[in-house]
Amino acid sequence: xxxxxxxxxxxxxxxxxxxxxxxxxxxxxxxxxxxxxxxxxxxxxxxxxxxxxxxxxxxxxxxxxxxxxxxxxxxxxxxxxxxxxxxxxxxxxxxxxxxxxxxxxxxxxxxxxxxxxxxxxxxxxxxxxxxxxxxxxxxxxxxxxxxxxxxxxxxxxxxxxxxxxxxxxxxxxxxxxxxxxxxxxxxxxxxxxxx
Numbered sequence: 001x002x003x004x005x006x007x008x009x010x011x012x013x014x015x016x017x018x019x020x021x022x023x024x025x026x027x028x029x030x031x032x033x034x035x036x037x038x039x040x041x042x043x044x045x046x047x048x049x050x051x052x053x054x055x056x057x058x059x060x061x062x063x064x065x066x067x068x069x070x071x072x073x074x075x076x077x078x079x080x081x082x083x084x085x086x087x088x089x090x091x092x093x094x095x096x097x098x099x100x101x102x103x104x105x106x107x108x109x110x111x112x113x114x115x116x117x118x119x120x121x122x123x124x125x126x127x128x129x130x131x132x133x134x135x136x137x138x139x140x141x142x143x144x145x146x147x148x149x150x151x152x153x154x155x156x157x158x159x160x161x162x163x164x165x166x167x168x169x170x171x172x173x174x175x176x177x178x179x180x181x182x183x184x185x186x187x188x189x190x191x192x193x194x195x
Contacts, residue, residue, distance in 0.1 A: 001135050002113040007142045010111050016099040016149060022092050022183065023059035023165055024066040029087035035182055036093070036192050038169055047123045048140030048152060048166045050133050056140065057167040057180070060156065063090055068158035092183040097167060098176070100151045101143055104163055112139065120157040144168050150178055169194055 002010060027035055038055035045051035046058060060066035070088070102108055109115050114135060123134035133141065136154075143149045151167040172178045174195040181193035 001118065001138065004138070004142060007112065007139070008146065011101070011142055011146050011149070014101060014108055014111065017102050017153070019095060019097045019100045019151070019153065019165060022094055023061060023180075024063045025057075025059050025091045025093055026063075026066045026070045026088050027091065029089050032089060032189060035089065035091055035189055036180065036194055038167075045137070046166075047134070047136045047157065048154065049144070050137045050141070053141065054144050055169050056144075057169055058164055059093055059095070059167065059180075060159075060164050061162045062159070065156050065159040065162040065164065066090070069156065069164070072158070093180055094183050095165070095167075095180040096178060097151045097165070097172075097180070098178045099149055100153050100165065101149045102153045103139070104153055104155050114139065116155055120155060120160075140166070144171070147171070 001007070025035070031037070036057065038057040041049055041056045041058070042052060042054070045053070046056055049056040058069065060069060103119065118135045119139070121134065121136075123136050126132050126134040140152065143152055149168070150171040151165050154164050154166060156162050156164050167180060172195045179193060179195065182189055184192065
């Protein structure tokens with residue numbers, strides 16, 4: 001992949017897409033008071049954000065993919081739906097995000113000097129074993145730091161048939177068209193629209 005200055009220069013020139021639709025998230029029921037909080041991503045880090053950095057809200061294009069991501073198993077695992085654990089909630093999240101960088105696009109990957117193999121590699125190996133950011137984390141940092149990218153569309157490492165969207169909540173501004181909110185027609189959860 002390109003180095004940081006090169007990466008920033010290329011990111012400025014890349015097109016973004018509008019995403020409108022419903023995505024999915026699975027949370028432990030104990031977090032139902034703040035179902036769209038991304039603060040946990042700063043504690044543990046994730047594929048596109050290192051620990052103690054910026055908040056990143058990981059959402060999936062299917063419930064099955066969200067389940068696979070939460071449990072850390074392939075979506076084709078035969079017993080995925082039989083996982084024992086604390087009570088969970090499946091959230092349908094309606095989104096309109098104006099500026100999404102599509103990292104599933106092969107031309108975009110080529111311009112950034114990366115590929116799916118790098119982006120889907122085990123990010124924990126570099127991050128935990130060597131104390132350095134993985135390629136995917138470097139790309140997440142550069143995208144966030146640019147300030148104009150609100151989210152990135154990425155392939156799921158757990159369910160390669162589907163994609164995820166990683167939203168940078170701090171990049172959504174109140175009063176602008178971009179938002180995300182839990183679909184909750186019966187008002188079971190506290191208000192969940194962001195921003």
